[in-house]
Amino acid sequence: MRTYRSTLGPRPHAVAQVEPDPKRAARLDKLIQRFVHRPTALHGRAPGAVDLMGLLGAVHDMYGCLTRPMVEHLAHVCELYTGQVYATASFYPDIYLDPKGRHLVKVCTGTACHVKGADRLARRCARALGVEPGGTDADGEFTFLTTACVGACSLAPVLMVGTDIHGNPDPATLPDLFARHRESDATAAG
Ligand code: FES
Structure with missing residues (x-):
C-alpha cells in the first residue's frame, strides 16, 4: 500500500x-x-x-x-x-464518488456470467427494482450496478445484494428478495 x-x-x-x-x-x-x-x-x-x-x-x-x-x-x-x-x-471502481442507495444491487457481467445469461438477469433486476443500471431508486433504497467478475463464477450468473451473493437466482423471487432487504433496513432503523 x-x-x-x-x-x-x-x-x-x-x-x-x-x-x-x-x-x-x-x-x-x-x-x-x-x-x-x-x-x-x-x-x-x-x-x-x-x-x-x-x-x-x-x-x-x-x-x-x-x-x-x-x-x-x-x-x-x-x-x-x-x-x-x-x-x-x-x-478504484469500488470507491464511489457520488452517493448511492442504502443497498447496492450488482449483476456480474464477467465472462462466465455473460455466457450464463447476465444480460437477462440484469433486465429482470431492472424491472423488479424499477431502476436502470447505474441508477438509484427514488427513495434512495437501491442502487443498481453491473460489475466485473466477483470471483464466484461457478454460481453464474451472479447477483450481489450488499455483500450477499446469489447464484443463478430465480427471476420470480427477485421482488421478494429486494423487499426483504428493504425490510431489514426498516427493522434496523426501528
Ligand atoms: S464472471 Fe461472474 S462471478 Fe466470475
Missing part, C-alpha cells in the same frame, strides 16, 4: 464543513487522525505520513461514498493536492 508523505503535518481544519452532525464529525475527525498520525516507531513511517488508501477506505466505509467536498477536505487535512486524492479515489 502506498504511503504519501505530507510535509508539514496535519493542519487545523473544520470537520463541520463536511459533517454538520457533531457526533459524526467527532467520529470522522478521530478516523482521520488515525491515518494521518502514524507513530514512527510502530509503523516505520515518518511523522506526518498519510496512509491515504487506508484513510479513503475508512471514510468510504463510513459514508458509502467520497463526495467532492469530502475529497477536498481530506486533501486539505492531509496537505495533499486535491487532484492527488481524487486520482487515488477514482482509480
